[in-house]
Amino acid sequence: MRPSLSARHNGRPERSAIMTVPNAPGCSRPGETCIRQGSGNGASGREGDDVIIRELAATESIADMTALLHAAYARLGGMGFNYTAVDQIEDVTRSRIARGRCLVAIDDGALVGTIMFHPPGRSAGCPCYERPDVATIGQFGVLPGRQGTGTGTRLLHHAEELAFASGAAELALDTSEGADHLIGWYKREGFRFVEYAQWEGKTYRSVIMSKPVRSHVGA
Numbered sequence: 001m002r003p004s005l006s007a008r009h010n011g012r013p014e015r016s017a018i019m020t021v022p023n024a025p026g027c028s029r030p031g032e033t034c035i036r037q038g039s040g041n042g043a044s045g046r047e048g049d050d051v052i053i054r055e056l057a058a059t060e061s062i063a064d065m066t067a068l069l070h071a072a073y074a075r076l077g078g079m080g081f082n083y084t085a086v087d088q089i090e091d092v093t094r095s096r097i098a099r100g101r102c103l104v105a106i107d108d109g110a111l112v113g114t115i116m117f118h119p120p121g122r123s124a125g126c127p128c129y130e131r132p133d134v135a136t137i138g139q140f141g142v143l144p145g146r147q148g149t150g151t152g153t154r155l156l157h158h159a160e161e162l163a164f165a166s167g168a169a170e171l172a173l174d175t176s177e178g179a180d181h182l183i184g185w186y187k188r189e190g191f192r193f194v195e196y197a198q199w200e201g202k203t204y205r206s207v208i209m210s211k212p213v214r215s216h217v218g219a
């Protein structure tokens with residue numbers, strides 16, 4: 001069974017209750033255990049919030065995933081940051097998904113968010129990513145209408161559980177050095193600056209951020 005998430009993180013209460021649900025609606029495979037996060041007490045950002053976090057199934061629509069990423073990253077594109085997900089074609093989505101484990105947030109059967117988890121050994125291009133004990137995340141987006149309601153935090157925390165299970169010592173990510181709002185949020189989630197990287201084709205320099213891996217279970 002995959003690890004469940006605790007109801008607290010970094011000393012802050014989560015926005016909603018979390019429990020594991022075998023064969024929950026939205027789970028694609030028989031026997032799969034999903035993370036269901038219902039508000040119950042109305043503490044989440046949206047009344048009736050009831051999101052499942054699980055892995056993308058091989059049969060699910062890459063077109064839908066690509067459309068979600070385009071929608072999520074549109075604001076960053078408008079800010080002049082040419083993140084790959086701003087306009088990537090479906091084949092790029094497919095190949096990026098093949099590099100690791102793709103988590104999705106499902107609400108009432110609909111895809112509302114995603115994050116990629118890459119175990120150690122799958123990322124390259126900067127010294128941090130090439131360390132044998134570093135896992136990474138990427139391709140991280142939530143539908144604009146759902147942003148700010150806790151879905152991204154839930155996806156991130158589930159990726160952190162995957163990092164813990166993979167044996168990684170650190171979980172790293174990259175974002176534009178000019179995306180102050182993202183850098184600030186990642187810092188609040190415990191990530192700290194490691195180094196800069198200049199990815200080919202990008203109009204911006206990236207910051208590599210990393211945090212020590214720990215499980216939220218029982219925290």
Ligand SMILES: CC(C)(COP(=O)(O)OP(=O)(O)OC[C@H]1O[C@@H](n2cnc3c(N)ncnc32)[C@H](O)[C@@H]1OP(=O)(O)O)[C@@H](O)C(=O)NCCC(=O)NCCS
Nearest residue numbers: 072073140141142146147148149150151152153174175185
């Ligand atoms: C980054 C992203 C995945 C986070 O997902 P999310 O569901 O919005 O995240 P959460 O609701 O858990 O909120 C995360 C933090 O950002 C804030 N936030 C995110 N979107 C917000 C919005 N539209 N309005 C106000 N606050 C927002 C939240 O208040 C929260 O901060 P806090 O934990 O300090 O209170 C999502 O905003 C997104 O898709 N952004 C566009 C794509 C992107 O930036 N991807 C990452 C590239 S490195």
